[in-house]
Each structure stands twice: as structure tokens, then as C-alpha cells.
Amino acid sequence: MFVDRRKILIGNIGSGTTIDIPLKANFFPVDNAELIQDKFVNDEVEKSINPIVDYKKVIFKPADDNWEIIDKFKINLNFYTPDSIEAGAPSHRGTGAESGVYEDLDFIFDDVFCRTNRFINSFIRFSFYDTPNSGQNQLLSFVDIFTQVGNEQKNEFGFPKPINESPISFVLGDPVKQPEEIHEGYHFYWFKDLVDNTPNQEYEIYGIMQFNNARNGRVYELGASKQFDVNNIQISELEGEDGILYLKIILKNDNGIYKYRFEPNTKQLNFPAGVNLNPNPAGGTPPTLTFWQITP
Amino acid sequence: MNKTNKILLNSVKLPNNVNVDSQIQIGLYNKNKPLPLNDIDTIVSQYGQFVKERKDSNIYRFYGVVKPVISNPLFNENFKIFLDDDGNITGNTIASSGIFEKDGWVGYYENDVDDIEQNTNDSSLCEFFPFDPGYDKLRFLDNDGVQNYLLKIVYPFETRDIQIMKNNSGTTLSDGVPVIEKIEIELNDRMYVGFRTAMNHGLTEGSRVNLHNFIDLTSDNSLKLGQKTYKVFKLGNQVNEQKLRVFVLDIEPDQIDLNVGVSTIKRVVKGKESNYYVRRFKSLTFSGYTDYDLYPAAYGTTYYYDNVAAFNFKTDIDVKDIKDNLGRPISELYLSIVKNDNDSDPNSINTQYWNSTISNLSSSITTISGTNITRFWTPISAGYDLENDERINYNIRSYGDPNYVNSLYYENIDESNNTFDGDIVEYNESELLERRLEDVYHRINTIYREYLNDIDSNKEDKREGYIYTPFNLIQIREFSNIINPTINLQEIIDKYNITNPLDIEDLKKSFQIPDYATEISTNVYKWRSLLDIGITDSSGGGVNYPFESGAHYVYLDKTFYLQRQDPPCEFSLISEDLCLGAVCDSNNENQNKLLSLFKDTTYLNYTFENATEAANLVNGSGTDGIYNLLDYNGADDLNIEVTLVDYEGNYELGKRDIGGTCIDFSTLKQRDIDDVC
Numbered sequence: 001m002f003v004d005r006r007k008i009l010i011g012n013i014g015s016g017t018t019i020d021i022p023l024k025a026n027f028f029p030v031d032n033a034e035l036i037q038d039k040f041v042n043d044e045v046e047k048s049i050n051p052i053v054d055y056k057k058v059i060f061k062p063a064d065d066n067w068e069i070i071d072k073f074k075i076n077l078n079f080y081t082p083d084s085i086e087a088g089a090p091s092h093r094g095t096g097a098e099s100g101v102y103e104d105l106d107f108i109f110d111d112v113f114c115r116t117n118r119f120i121n122s123f124i125r126f127s128f129y130d131t132p133n134s135g136q137n138q139l140l141s142f143v144d145i146f147t148q149v150g151n152e153q154k155n156e157f158g159f160p161k162p163i164n165e166s167p168i169s170f171v172l173g174d175p176v177k178q179p180e181e182i183h184e185g186y187h188f189y190w191f192k193d194l195v196d197n198t199p200n201q202e203y204e205i206y207g208i209m210q211f212n213n214a215r216n217g218r219v220y221e222l223g224a225s226k227q228f229d230v231n232n233i234q235i236s237e238l239e240g241e242d243g244i245l246y247l248k249i250i251l252k253n254d255n256g257i258y259k260y261r262f263e264p265n266t267k268q269l270n271f272p273a274g275v276n277l278n279p280n281p282a283g284g285t286p287p288t289l290t291f292w293q294i295t296p
Numbered sequence: 297m298n299k300t301n302k303i304l305l306n307s308v309k310l311p312n313n314v315n316v317d318s319q320i321q322i323g324l325y326n327k328n329k330p331l332p333l334n335d336i337d338t339i340v341s342q343y344g345q346f347v348k349e350r351k352d353s354n355i356y357r358f359y360g361v362v363k364p365v366i367s368n369p370l371f372n373e374n375f376k377i378f379l380d381d382d383g384n385i386t387g388n389t390i391a392s393s394g395i396f397e398k399d400g401w402v403g404y405y406e407n408d409v410d411d412i413e414q415n416t417n418d419s420s421l422c423e424f425f426p427f428d429p430g431y432d433k434l435r436f437l438d439n440d441g442v443q444n445y446l447l448k449i450v451y452p453f454e455t456r457d458i459q460i461m462k463n464n465s466g467t468t469l470s471d472g473v474p475v476i477e478k479i480e481i482e483l484n485d486r487m488y489v490g491f492r493t494a495m496n497h498g499l500t501e502g503s504r505v506n507l508h509n510f511i512d513l514t515s516d517n518s519l520k521l522g523q524k525t526y527k528v529f530k531l532g533n534q535v536n537e538q539k540l541r542v543f544v545l546d547i548e549p550d551q552i553d554l555n556v557g558v559s560t561i562k563r564v565v566k567g568k569e570s571n572y573y574v575r576r577f578k579s580l581t582f583s584g585y586t587d588y589d590l591y592p593a594a595y596g597t598t599y600y601y602d603n604v605a606a607f608n609f610k611t612d613i614d615v616k617d618i619k620d621n622l623g624r625p626i627s628e629l630y631l632s633i634v635k636n637d638n639d640s641d642p643n644s645i646n647t648q649y650w651n652s653t654i655s656n657l658s659s660s661i662t663t664i665s666g667t668n669i670t671r672f673w674t675p676i677s678a679g680y681d682l683e684n685d686e687r688i689n690y691n692i693r694s695y696g697d698p699n700y701v702n703s704l705y706y707e708n709i710d711e712s713n714n715t716f717d718g719d720i721v722e723y724n725e726s727e728l729l730e731r732r733l734e735d736v737y738h739r740i741n742t743i744y745r746e747y748l749n750d751i752d753s754n755k756e757d758k759r760e761g762y763i764y765t766p767f768n769l770i771q772i773r774e775f776s777n778i779i780n781p782t783i784n785l786q787e788i789i790d791k792y793n794i795t796n797p798l799d800i801e802d803l804k805k806s807f808q809i810p811d812y813a814t815e816i817s818t819n820v821y822k823w824r825s826l827l828d829i830g831i832t833d834s835s836g837g838g839v840n841y842p843f844e845s846g847a848h849y850v851y852l853d854k855t856f857y858l859q860r861q862d863p864p865c866e867f868s869l870i871s872e873d874l875c876l877g878a879v880c881d882s883n884n885e886n887q888n889k890l891l892s893l894f895k896d897t898t899y900l901n902y903t904f905e906n907a908t909e910a911a912n913l914v915n916g917s918g919t920d921g922i923y924n925l926l927d928y929n930g931a932d933d934l935n936i937e938v939t940l941v942d943y944e945g946n947y948e949l950g951k952r953d954i955g956g957t958c959i960d961f962s963t964l965k966q967r968d969i970d971d972v973c
Binding site: 032033036037041044045048049052053054055056058059071175176177178179192255256257258 | 330331332336338340345349357437438439440441583586587589590591592608610611844845846847
């Protein structure tokens with residue numbers, strides 16, 4: 001076999017003559033082993049590693065309807081009066097956006113005056129869900145706010161009011177601007193990433209209010225509307241976007257400031273104004289949420 | 297067969313053509329490549345993945361607490377400010393006997409039931425009120441809605457040169473650490489020369505220094521000042537104090553002298569002189585008070601009952617591609633805390649009162665530039681804690697002293713700035729490390745105190761202000777304690793005659809020379825490796841902190857001291873002799889003077905100069921006589937001596953209301969709260 005035969009004359013070969021012999025090292029894969037190692041395996045390894053999820057939470061501050069931050073707000077609770085239940089015609093004490101009194105829950109004056117365990121261990125639980133449908137929603141978080149003996153529960157001399165005048169109310173304030181108020185429940189803590197990546201940077205959740213009475217162990221369901229026929233309960237009246245049970249809460253990134261506000265539906269707004277976090281121009285009473293007992 | 301073709305072995309048919317063997321290469325290709333038959337197992341290391349992600353991340357999240365140590369010894373006046381019956385804002389002087397200190401704050405206890413109604417609704421009997429500036433202007437957590445301090449994350453991005461010593465020779469910091477005094481030191485019956493530097497010299501015993509612009513007093517110039525490097529014999533003066541500012545050389549004092557202003561020293565390491573400069577800081581956060589949340593820390597109270605403030609930066613800090621002043625990747629960030637000079641609630645009666653007191657001053661002084669907002673505070677100035685010498689610039693403690701009127705300082709600093717002048721550092725190319733010599737201090741005072749004499753010509757300026765260090769170190773990475781062996785690429789370049797710049801660049805990469813390596817001569821490099829997070833070197837150096845959600849979480853625990861500029865540590869008692877009575881004080885001049893002295897913050901006590909005279913008046917002057925010195929109506933002369941305390945600091949900064957805590961107050965009069973409430 002003659003392959004590229006060259007004739008080299010002896011006379012041409014002198015001292016130090018070199019002959020270039022090309023050696024090629026082109027790689028020709030004979031099967032897919034390399035490809036599998038280099039691409040397939042690496043790709044599969046990459047797929048098996050879960051992406052980084054940002055669990056950073058930030059503080060959200062409450063705001064009014066114009067997204068102006070409010071330093072403090074009040075939660076009023078209104079229950080069916082024992083007398084009206086006994087009479088067979090359950091009715092709430094308050095006629096407007098006002099609270100009931102601790103007498104309605106069968107507390108006595110000594111409970112408030114002495115801060116008995118059954119009084120101070122009673123609390124409201126504000127639970128937050130992803131949707132307003134109880135069959136499919138998920139609990140996101142909750143906050144417990146314990147009973148207070150604040151300025152509203154005291155007379156001008158600083159003593160607790162009589163039990164039939166002591167309002168069931170909870171004032172929540174900014175820990176910096178309102179250092180004298182209770183702060184638990186004022187801030188809302190949620191994932192920054194989720195809010196930042198929603199349209200308009202607004203994220204919706206839904207809240208339910210319950211009162212846990214340590215005196216009798218009962219949990220009272222509360223709604224942000226009083227217009228409710230206790231003798232003819234319809235699930236649609238309670239749940240969904242227009243139900244009274246769930247109160248819509250919007251979390252927002254407002255140019256780097258994280259806020260939340262309560263947005264009532266038409267039913268909750270009807271009568272009386274149960275969700276009114278707009279500032280009171282006359283001063284005095286802070287913006288107020290009022291909840292009414294749903295079932296006697 | 298339809299057709300027969302004849303194939304010639306050669307191209308043409310000639311008699312001389314003979315058959316030859318021809319070969320044709322035939323390639324065999326198979327597109328259906330087989331899969332390996334064996335199982336392919338790969339183990340993914342969770343820890344390995346964690347390390348990889350942590351190494352790749354340049355995102356930092358900062359949170360933590362600031363423990364403030366703050367009080368108001370530099371108050372405007374000992375005034376109680378309230379709305380009078382006509383709704384006018386009024387300031388009443390609290391007499392010296394009513395001034396109290398509570399947890400370091402100076403103020404008064406409300407003891408007048410009528411005044412409680414006149415004051416805010418929140419006040420109550422025996423409630424303590426600090427004098428202005430009070431809680432609302434100084435505390436870290438402020439409930440008036442306007443934060444008193446602005447937090448930022450900054451990094452050193454460039455350097456600058458300054459003139460520490462006043463001189464006409466153009467000598468600056470870059471020429472070395474200035475020396476201001478020669479000291480003779482005797483050790484073991486031998487005389488040594490010591491030198492005091494204007495700032496911290498950064499030397500240790502055994503350090504080597506070069507002396508620049510000193511005077512060789514030997515007849516034969518045997519000191520060889522320009523050629524010889526001297527070893528530091530010891531630090532400190534004759535009694536081993538001031539070690540940071542005094543160093544001693546083994547030279548006889550009469551052989552050497554200095555020329556203040558131009559004489560400098562430079563530390564030398566392996567023949568390399570250190571460089572000295574000021575680092576400048578640039579902000580990595582730009583949204584002001586919305587970059588972070590500030591709130592009370594749980595159970596957070598300092599030893600001095602200051603509320604600890606917790607913070608959480610909402611803004612992530614990305615340090616990718618950011619280089620420091622030496623062109624290196626960022627290893628140090630700083631938490632800057634800068635006083636907000638516009639921290640007043642304009643609706644508070646206190647703010648309105650003090651605004652009205654400065655209304656006769658020039659608007660260029662009292663108004664924030666470009667706005668109609670009235671200033672409570674002066675703009676921020678800055679400098680360093682340097683030696684007390686009038687020839688020195690940037691001595692922050694001297695700010696306002698008329699003897700330093702021509703001194704230089706950093707001026708017109710505002711918390712909203714994005715760049716700030718920072719610390720003085722030393723960098724030595726042999727060590728490849730920066731060492732901080734002096735922290736920068738910010739200084740602020742109230743407009744009222746600073747210009748009091750202009751406001752009321754009967755009063756003396758109170759030019760002592762508050763100072764604080766604004767920049768708190770955050771060590772996010774550390775350089776290794778080992779310097780990499782010097783890489784000499786030039787030898788390789790010369791050996792193989794490499795001329796293509798791309799080839800040289802490839803060569804650098806192959807030797808893993810980082811882009812921040814120092815080129816000590818052409819194509820000769822040395823550097824320190826930047827330790828990865830979680831990696832420590834042989835001396836324990838390195839950082840380690842949590843990595844979560846793709847970001848590094850760095851917890852900061854910082855203390856913030858708001859200090860007096862020049863706390864007086866000395867005092868003297870001064871007396872004023874006053875004669876009261878219808879004869880010697882017919883126009884009540886002394887009576888008014890006495891009332892004024894009783895209200896002075898430095899008032900201590902009074903005594904009767906003549907016991908017999910006083911005894912006679914006890915019997916004869918009646919209840920409105922000697923028993924009521926505030927309105928003495930006695931016909932007979934009464935001579936009294938009023939004693940006041942004169943507090944003295946190191947600088948002439950006007951009147952001092954309160955002495956520094958370095959004074960032993962037990963020698964002075966003290967009162968208990970029971971005296972009032």
C-alpha cells in the first residue's frame with residue numbers, strides 16, 4: 001500500500017533536518033457516554049435541585065382607604081345579649097359601630113378589676129386565609145390579641161369601669177409612634193417576594209375573627225356585618241367574596257413601603273359601618289373595625 | 297445487458313501506461329449511537345450544593361440592633377415650655393434647685409398641678425421632662441413620626457488627601473503622620489527622644505519608621521535621616537501613657553529636632569513605606585428611611601435605660617462587581633448612622649418655641665437650604681479626635697473654639713448625602729492590608745446654642761456640641777493571613793518571548809492571578825486571597841454567617857454613643873458678692889441679679905457674709921425680710937455671697953451648663969427627687 005509516498009534524497013538530508021509528522025487528535029465519540037455524562041446527567045442533577053425560594057418576610061403597616069398609614073386602630077366586638085337570647089330573639093347590644101360590654105360575656109367586675117386568669121387569658125384570634133371559601137382555603141397565619149384594660153375600660157380616675165360599661169374593645173398601636181398601646185396585631189408579617197411579584201404589587205388574603213372566651217371555653221365566630229338572619233343561615237351569606245365571615249385584606253408594596261388595609265365587601269359595608277379605618281377628622285376615636293357575633 | 301462500459305485503469309490508454317493499485321477511503325458512519333448499558337448513578341450533595349450557592353451569591357441582608365447611649369447634657373436652656381392661659385407658647389426657667397438628672401437626661405419633674413393642665417394631656421404629676429433637645433430629638437426610637445437618625449449601608453470607594461497640619465509647604469497626610477512635639481525621655485540613665493504625633497501613629501514596638509523633614513543636629517549628619525530607617529524603641533511617654541500618640545527612638549534628644557507642620561513619619565515594612573489617606577464612603581442604599589424597618593427590640597433596654605432599636609433592611613445589598621478604594625472585591629461594609637438635622641415635629645410647641653427664639657438670625661443660618669424649613673440643628677460637621685494643638689486641622693473637639701477659627705473641617709454634611717468622608721487609614725504594600733488609624737466623628741449642635749450670643753447679647757454662646765462616630769464596620773469577607781507567593785510572569789514572558797497582550801492575559805488566568813492583585817513591578821504580582829464565607833485561615837480569620845433564601849444574613853449588634861464634644865473634667869467655684877437692702881440696692885439691681893443666679897444651672901449655694909448682720913435681721917426684718925430672699929424688703933443691708941460652679945473643658949467652647957461625668961459630683965451639691973415630689 002502506498003500512502004502519500006515521498007522520496008527523500010540522501011543528499012538532501014543534512015545535519016539537524018527535521019520531518020514534520022502531523023498528529024491529529026480530533027475526538028470522535030463512538031457512543032453517547034460522553035454526552036450523557038456531560039449534558040444529560042448534569043441537566044438531571046440541576047433539575048433535581050429545587051430552586052431558591054425567598055422566605056424573607058417584611059413588616060406591613062395598616063393603612064386607610066387612601067393607603068395612608070394609621071398609627072393605631074381599634075377592634076370592637078359586639079355579642080348577642082344574654083337577655084335577648086333567653087327571650088328567644090337574639091339581638092346585639094350596639095346599634096351602630098360600637099362595642100358590647102364584658103357583661104354580655106358573663107364576666108364580672110372582679111374579673112376586670114383583678115385581671116383574673118379567665119379574663120386575661122381570653123383573646124381574639126385573627127386568622128388569615130388565602131381564599132374566602134372554607135372548603136378549600138389554607139390557613140396562612142394568625143394573630144392572637146388578648147383582652148386589654150386600657151383607657152376605654154377605665155374611668156377618668158384610672159379605675160376599671162363597671163362591668164356593664166366596660167367595652168369589649170382592643171386598641172392596637174404602632175410600637176414606635178404609640179408606645180403606650182398594645183402592639184401585637186398591629187403589624188402584619190408576610191413574604192416580601194410574594195407581594196412584590198403580584199400585579200400592582202397587591203396581594204390579597206382573607207381574615208376571620210374569633211373570640212376565645214376563657215371563662216366558658218367557647219369560641220365565638222364573628223363577622224364584620226350585623227345584617228344577618230340568625231334563624232335562616234345561608235352559606236353564601238357567610239362565605240365567598242360577598243360573605244360576612246371573611247374580611248378581605250390587601251397587602252401592598254407602595255414604593256418600598258409595605259402596607260395593608262381592610263377592604264370590606266358591599267355586604268360588610270351596608271350597615272352599620274363595621275370596617276372603617278379612615279381617620280376620624282374630629283380626632284378622638286381611632287379608626288375602628290367592628291365585628292358582630294354570628295350565631296347566638 | 298443493454299450496454300457494456302469499459303473502465304480504463306488509467307485516464308488514457310497509452311502503451312507506456314501500466315496498471316497501478318488505487319485505494320479509495322470509505323468512511324463508516326452510524327447515526328444511531330448506542331446508550332451505555334450500565335446504570336448511571338449520581339449523588340447530589342446537599343451540603344455541596346449549599347456551599348456552591350453560598351459561594352455564588354453576592355446578596356446580603358442586614359438586620360440587627362443598635363444599642364444607643366444617648367442623653368441631653370447639652371440642652372438649650374433649663375426651660376419648661378407650655379401653653380399659657382392665653383394660648384401663647386411660653387418658656388419658664390426652672391430654678392437650679394428644680395433641675396434633675398434621670399438616666400443621664402437632664403430636665404425637671406412636673407410638680408405643679410396647675411401646670412399639668414397647661415401642658416400636654418399626657419403629663420402627670422412627678423413625670424420627668426427632659427430639657428430640649430429631649431427624647432423627641434435625640435432618642436433612637438422617636439414617636440413623633442420623624443426619625444432622628446438615618447441608617448445606610450456604605451462602602452469605601454475612593455480616597456482623598458487632607459492637610460492635617462497647617463503649613464505653607466504643601467505637606468499633607470500623604471507625606472506621612474505629622475509630628476508635633478519632641479519629648480525627652482530618660483530610661484536607664486540614658487536619654488531617648490520621643491515624638492508626639494497629631495493623630496494615632498499606628499506603630500508598635502519594633503516597628504520601622506522613616507523620618508521625613510526632621511533636622512539632624514549632629515555635626516556630621518550622622519543620623520542620615522533621609523537614608524536610614526529607625527526602629528521604634530518603645531511606645532508612650534515617660535510614664536508609659538499615650539501609647540497611640542507617642543513613640544520613642546534610640547536617638548539622643550539633642551541630636552534631632554523637628555519642624556512642626558512638615559515633619560512626618562512613615563512606617564516601613566520590608567523597605568516599603570506605608571501610604572496614608574482618608575477613605576471616602578459611598579451609599580448602597582438610596583431610599584432613605586424606607587430602606588429599613590425600625591422598631592423596639594424585644595426586651596431591649598440598655599444598662600442606662602435607653603431603648604434598644606431593632607432594624608431590618610428591606611433592601612437587599614448586591615456587592616457583585618463593586619470594588620473598594622483599592623480595587624479589591626468588597627470585604628468591608630459599614631452601617632452608617634447619621635443624625636437627621638430635620639427631626640422636629642413642626643407642630644410641637646417646643647419646636648415652635650425654639651424656632652421663634654432664633655428668628656432674628658440670618659435665614660442662611662436658620663433655614664435648610666432650598667426650603668422654608670427652620671433648622672433646630674446646625675448642619676453636620678466632621679473631623680477626627682486629634683491632639684489639642686491649634687496648628688492642627690480637623691480636630692473635631694476643637695470645633696467652635698475661637699483659637700481654632702482658621703482650622704479646616706468637613707462641613708455641610710447632610711444625612712441625605714450619598715458620599716461621606718471617612719476614616720484615616722494606613723496601607724502598606726508589603727502587608728497588603730489597610731489599618732484604621734482614626735475614626736471620623738460627626739458633630740452637631742443646636743442653632744440656639746451655637747448662636748446664643750447673637751440671639752441674646754447678655755448670654756454667652758454654648759458652642760459645645762454632640763459628636764458621634766457614624767460608620768460601624770461590617771466585615772463581610774476577610775483576606776487570608778497569608779500573602780500568596782509572588783508570581784513573576786515577566787520571567788516566563790521573557791523566556792518564551794510572549795508579546796501578544798491576549799496571551800499575557802491568558803497567562804495571568806492560568807496562574808489564577810486575581811484582578812485585584814498588586815503589580816509590584818511589571819508583570820510581577822502579589823496578593824492576599826479573599827477567604828470564602830465559612831472558611832477560616834490558620835490564624836482563625838474568616839467570617840461565617842447564615843445563608844438563606846439565596847442571601848447572606850448578617851446580624852449586626854452595634855452601640856451608638858452620642859458624646860459630648862468636650863466634657864469638662866475640671867471645675868472651679870466662683871463667688872459673687874451681693875448686697876441687698878433699701879440702701880445698697882435701691883434700684884433692685886442686686887435683687888434681680890440674685891434671682892438670675894438662683895436660676896442659673898451652675899448655681900451651688902449662698903452664704904451670709906456677716907453672721908451678726910444676719911442674726912440681727914432674723915429678729916428685725918420680718919417674714920418678708922431675710923426669710924424671703926427672693927423678694928428682700930429689709931431696710932438694712934444684707935451681704936450675701938453666691939457660689940457658682942465654673943466647669944472647664946479643654947477647649948474654649950463658651951458656657952457649660954453641666955460638668956462631664958469625669959467630675960466627682962459628690963463634692964458638689966446633690967438633691968433627691970423627694971425634695972420635689
